[in-house]
Amino acid sequence: MDVSDQTSPDGADAVPLSVRAAASWSWRLLLIAAAVAGFLWLLAALKTIVVPVAIALLVTILLAPARRTLERWHLRRGLATAVSIVGLIVLVGALVTLAGRSIVAGFQDLADQAVAGFQQFTTWLAEGPLSLDAEQLSRYGQQLQESVVASSGLVSGALGAATTVGHVLVGALIALFCTIFFLLDGRTIWTWLVNLLPVRAREPVHQAGRRGLVTLSAYVRTQILVAFVDAVGIGVGSAFFVPALALPIGILVFIGSFVPIIGAIVTGAIATAVVLVANGWVAALIMLGIVLLVQQAESHILQPFLMGHAVSLHPVAVVLVVAAGSLAAGIVGALFAVPLAAVLNTILLYLHGHDKFPELGTEDHLPLLRRRPQLPGTLLWSGRGASQDAAQDGTQATTAGDTGAAPGSPATEAGDR
Template identity: 90%
Template structure:
């Protein structure tokens, strides 16, 4: 029995390693597609709202995408000068704050050895350099302007077509599977998408609350750096646990240099208050049962993701783990979203000679499904009667 489990585990490990290698080789494509999926989840409610205002699906998609681009460009342009100038001061003061803290550890009541502290600081600096190397390795070709532009174009292109024709693409993918596997995969995919939507929207709201709370708190001590600190906290909050700790430490270090120990302790209290309120009130209230991952699992997943793919792995590790958790629970009979039901079916192929690819390019089943999606806000194909499904399955057999 041990031998049988061993070769199965080795085979699974080899398959996972092969998938990770393939993702690393295609990172210039995989990362933009993943970003496009997240943007699609964010823009889908706006697109459906515009369609309720009697706009066509194509026009609603275009307005949603252009609106997002204009909004981001406007915010960057509005805060660009202060951010560029502020981040340099922020970096300088953060370094000075950490140096002052290490000096206090050596000369203060703790009396730690200065040589050990210096060695520890060198190790941290080396870890940062190695982390930047991991980031470079994860981003790969995206380190050049050309690849960044290519990735942006891929993300924009995929976002448009995911919004415009996502249901048909999903139908085509599911119909590539054997008939018996299509319905379970479709139902599991629906639940995985709900989990991903809950995670993304909640994480954005939580990051915004953290950024506003810590940014407003820092404005009382370093008004010129409040905006860069808030932006840094907002970005860092997307890396669970680790991002909040690092960005909060940076804010405290900056206040320490600018205003001394008393102000730094007050700032530390503000950071702890905001993060505790976020982790004990916002996260449980907003996430609910949508993303049921234990904090230990979150820490281990983030660590594994950062080791495998640097900052990109840390960003996508938790949502990927949450989606896989929901899908695996569904396959094992533990449905986290019983309210979704199973009445929403995908159309089965009617003839063995009909290739799965024709379903995507012919547009068959897409217009009616899209209309129903616009009316109900669902994320899946239109319902079909069980009798019709049974007849189609029998004809296929």
């Protein structure tokens, strides 16, 4: 028999199996990478909408326990939602006002100390090894000022600032609007989204989403506790050196701690710099020691026991995820990188048969859409927790009563989808 008869017409047998497997994997990976890049590009293009919605989701998880508590006190859900949101706004406003007053009260002293420190520095430049006279220092300062003004572009900077303020206001309104409806009717919104999927995929996605929400809830609550510990430790430490600015420093540390690793480093450096300006090198070194002590206690005690259990991510994974998020989307990417990675980790594990929360069970079925017989073609919500009774060939689905999550179940405690 001719050897050419044993080969396929296209010559595929001439290519080693390893090369064909590598080629198959390569084009699939390239396709996945292209899809991910397109998705990230779309998120960046819609960041004015995406970021407020993500913030609204985090705030909803934070306020859900308060809303449920108010409902137990026999308040209607709408009123409980309004009280929870207004209470959060009042609390944040009070903290900002208190911090602002502290900054105003201590700013003049800090400014005087900064001026005195700068004068000492210029004196050292004039009398030290460099021997720069006052005229040279003035000329160098003038050149630096002119270069900064020329490179900054004041007109474009003002226009950019106005645009940023407009985006912030629009984002705040979107976040507030979404938070209201997430708290008021989050389960209905989730039901509508999942029912857009094919019938076979709805229940697995619903169960995976429940577990992702539990992970996100654990992350938010744990991060608040960790941020509070950091803020109290560094704020109390700074109170020994700059009492007037201790509260603003504590609030700054609390906010910065929501960006893992990077936020703690930046806010700790700011606290040390403030003490350096106010009290000199010795006090700054002591403050640096306090910052390192608090952060080490958080990293080696709180993070392993609390955050590790909440997100189930190795510290190396956290560092890489934060770095990737900051490179892709700046401070916003660093803020949302870890919770997004934790939720995706939980969802993917569940879809591949590794349930991190087996105690949740599957008794909380996805509410489906039902049709009213007298109005053919009209879709109505089936109510809280209606279960699937029949679904044939992905075209029909009916409901059989109300079998939603019982009060106090893990799904309900996770945020009442």
